[in-house]
Amino acid sequence: MSAPRSSPPPSRSSYENAPTHSVSVDGVDFVYRQLGPQDGVPLILLIHLAGTLDDWDPRVVDGLAARRRVITFGNRGVGGSGGSTPDTIDAMAHDAVRFIRALGFDQVDLFGLSMGGFIAQVIAEEEPHLVRRVILAGTGPAGGHGIDKVPALAIRATIKGTLTRQDPKLSLFFTDTASGRRAGHALLQRLEERTDNRDRDISLPSFRAQLKAVKRWGRRAPSDLSAVRQPVLVANGENDRMVPSQNTVDLAARLPKSELVPLYPDAGHGGIFQYHEDFVARALGFLES
């Protein structure tokens, strides 16, 4: 376990202005941001497919950071993080564990969104002493229904988004209803609030490696979720067309210590962003219970 190259104090500013730090993990620099109080078990956020530091809804990060030390980081080879992106979820999980230990933490909570939720499941199972509690949103178990179709869906939405001059997140994360579209545009605006020192965009090779990892996760034999001993909070929109919502219900049913947030109405993969106030309140309650 290497010591962090720099040990900045957790910032009490908002995510919009949180400085980006980096820590060397076995010779590779991982970028991260932290904010919130300095005490307590840190909450490590694991981002979705193609996501960078700037894909976290600032309302969710700030909401959680009001009471928890929150840390976001860039996966290996993504945005400002060095190295080349692995093409398996297991390798991403091992990276995350090394990153957490490089920051000097012996116990953390995890919050994984979509692909980040796949990673969180692996870490929780493999590192029962490192992980205290887990929040899983818009995600599913290995071999879960429809997950192997996520790459094709993401590519299709990306191309369609270009042809229609629309951010593909709108169709992938939100329902095609008046309130879904409104919530989608509101999120896109929030994601642009930070104007200085934004993370770099993901490269095409890194995106491809992640697509491969997601497909493999979707084609894996169903994992034995009873091996995850930690308490887990599971959340999603009721109509997730990326990682179908039944995976969320399935996770809640198969995880030994689970709590299911009632699926958010008229919401999809980005349900926790659409209902960020409710989600933050429930997440904080779960972490503090």
Add this chain to the structure above:
Amino acid sequence: MSAPRSSPPPSRSSYENAPTHSVSVDGVDFVYRQLGPQDGVPLILLIHLAGTLDDWDPRVVDGLAARRRVITFGNRGVGGSGGSTPDTIDAMAHDAVRFIRALGFDQVDLFGLSMGGFIAQVIAEEEPHLVRRVILAGTGPAGGHGIDKVPALAIRATIKGTLTRQDPKLSLFFTDTASGRRAGHALLQRLEERTDNRDRDISLPSFRAQLKAVKRWGRRAPSDLSAVRQPVLVANGENDRMVPSQNTVDLAARLPKSELVPLYPDAGHGGIFQYHEDFVARALGFLES
């Protein structure tokens, strides 16, 4: 040959404000715009892959319309044009011929850009009496070097464009140099000048059909270009990474009556837009010679 549903007088306004008309072609409505003088042989513009009425550089259309009757139209199933998009260049050429005859024309000039240039070659060969002169830009012959790779390249650029929040046209149509990037952004701005009554974006199924047609064209046995008897003006940037520029040189060498515009320096697939003043002058000169 059906009569046009409406026969609007050619508009003398700019392309920015040119009204969009439609004409029924065997029961399917094709959208089109026309401007410029009412006399003389009309110049029919054939747009590129995924292109709609609003993908024509208004400087090029207005420049040509200063002295020629210019007509742009939407391919079958693209933008506001009805029907479903065919997946062969030959079928697109037959559509274009029916569209031209539906407008009542017995003789036209053709200006095909990229995929539109494939279509123009087929029409010129199959309809020697209908076509008087041809302008081919950023295009190549059937079976031309690298053309079968255009679909993969277009998809890759589209995905990369989304990840980097950049219009894929910048990387596909322009060189990655200071002047290339400047020219690219300038074109994107010009393409947004029209704000009212814009064409609809191409749908994903129509885009896919076109990708298939382009791939097939690229894999066809080289055609006998000596069958094209009309005078042809050939133009491109010197560094076209979509339809490699050597195809332009090849066209000029193999077409019996060709004239090659010296390849535009530090320019790619969108070279005729980057050098629109020079191109318009040469095109008008060629059409009037």
